[in-house]
Amino acid sequence: MNENIYLPQQAIIEDIIEENSLVNTYVLSFCDSQTNANFSFKPGQFVMVSVPHQGEAPISLSSSASNTNTFSLTIRKTGRLTNCLHTLQAGNTIGVRGPYGQPFPLDQLKHKKLLFIAGGIGIAPLRPLLEYCYANADISEKTSLIYGCKSSDEFCFKHDIKRWQQAKIDCQLTVDKKAGNWEGHVGLVTQHLDEQVIANHNIFLVCGPGIMIQSAIHRLDELGIQREHIFTTLERQMKCGIGICGHCHMDNKLICVDGPVFNGAELPALHNL
Ligand SMILES: Cc1cc2nc3c(=O)[nH]c(=O)nc-3n(C[C@H](O)[C@H](O)[C@H](O)COP(=O)(O)OP(=O)(O)OC[C@H]3O[C@@H](n4cnc5c(N)ncnc54)[C@H](O)[C@@H]3O)c2cc1C
Ligand code: FES
Incomplete structure (x- = not known):
């Protein structure tokens, strides 16, 4: 059977940095160590982020692409999903699939x-x-x-x-x-x-x-x-x-x-x- 291309991987929130009253940076790692070890991206690419029953949205990768154990997403509260993400704490998990899109050349x-x-x-x-x-x-x-x-x-x-x-x-x-x-x-x-x-x-x-x-x-x-x-x-x-x-x-x-x-x-x- 084909692998489901829409299936997100679970990622754990390692740390949350409050950038301002509406924007947090989430430092994440994949729960599955093999997925975490294999994950890489290029500057400019994004991932699809999801929380069950709250939706899914594209979010840019915001950390250095050379970080090996973690990656970051910097998220502004604008609607249903992002408001929910702002209620989460370190230790909670979210869905992540990607990376996608064309990077900077x-x-x-x-x-x-x-x-x-x-x-x-x-x-x-x-x-x-x-x-x-x-x-x-x-x-x-x-x-x-x-x-x-x-x-x-x-x-x-x-x-x-x-x-x-x-x-x-x-x-x-x-x-x-x-x-x-x-x-x-x-x-x-x-x-x-x-x-x-x-x-x-x-x-x-x-x-x-x-x-x-x-x-x-x-x-x-x-x-x-x-x-x-x-x-x-x-x-x-x-x-x-x-x-x-x-x-x-x-x-x-x-x-x-x-x-x-x-x-x-x-x-x-x-x-x-
Ligand atoms: C390639 C790409 C990269 C992105 N990177 C980032 C990123 O790094 N960080 C980031 O924060 N965002 C990023 N975004 C934007 C993010 O994907 C959107 O803001 C997304 O819609 C947020 O999802 P949501 O469910 O929280 O908001 P949604 O519910 O989809 O709301 C989106 C918009 O609709 C408005 N809205 C929502 N509910 C209502 C309502 N009841 N009445 C009127 N207006 C309403 C909101 O004000 C908002 O402007 C990126 C988008 C793309 C395409
Ligand atoms: S989001 Fe489906 S084609 Fe771009």
Whole structure:
């Protein structure tokens, strides 16, 4: 009999890191030691996460792909499944199947000057790639991050950002509106995409809410960046996650198998993002 391709493997929550009031990072390992030993993924890929009677949803892998015993998922409370996940504790189990989808093309990023542009929870799918750049300093000629959130208490991965910065990854954090003791940058990420920043980079990796991706790519277009030099990861609601049901269809693409990582030249129309 064929193996059921939709059957999730059970994974145990080893640790939960509260990133902000709506976002937790779950550190997980598969209950079956053989599955755990065999599991590997590439930066940009996702898994389908499930809880019985609460549904199933795609979630990006957010840890370094070189971690061998555990993997992480960074999850924002938005609906039925994710609200349920936020009630779980270390020791509880969830269903996980995957990894799925196209990863970032590491060979096309080698020896380039990379600018990561992240909005909100969009930092999650970029983190494995940032960790890769951190661990392999010679992969890129330069690595920078512009990361925007509505307010300073929303930034995820604060400890990692400090660590990346010490490794000469230039991290610029910006909030939409200044409040409290914030003394860093203010303004939308797109407001920090000026000629000077653009001139210092030649590959642009964009991830965030659809509206942020639209305006960041529009801004890069205005600054004369060729679409081939832009990569982004897109979100659509999914059912199968493996190219069968057609639920994640966008223009002539299936986000689950043609993406979620897309080169700018292959993107569906921007107004559809
Ligand atoms: C490739 C990929 C990677 C992803 N990676 C991540 C990730 O790393 N982290 C992450 O947090 N998310 C990620 N997502 C998004 C996540 O899959 C969705 O947010 C998913 O729908 C959450 O499932 P849910 O059951 O919790 O929410 P759903 O119930 O499906 O709700 C989704 C949306 O519907 C709205 N909604 C829900 N209930 C109602 C209601 N009663 N009335 C009105 N609106 C409602 C919610 O506000 C929300 O915007 C990813 C998506 C894709 C495609
Ligand atoms: S989710 Fe079924 S085809 Fe993409």
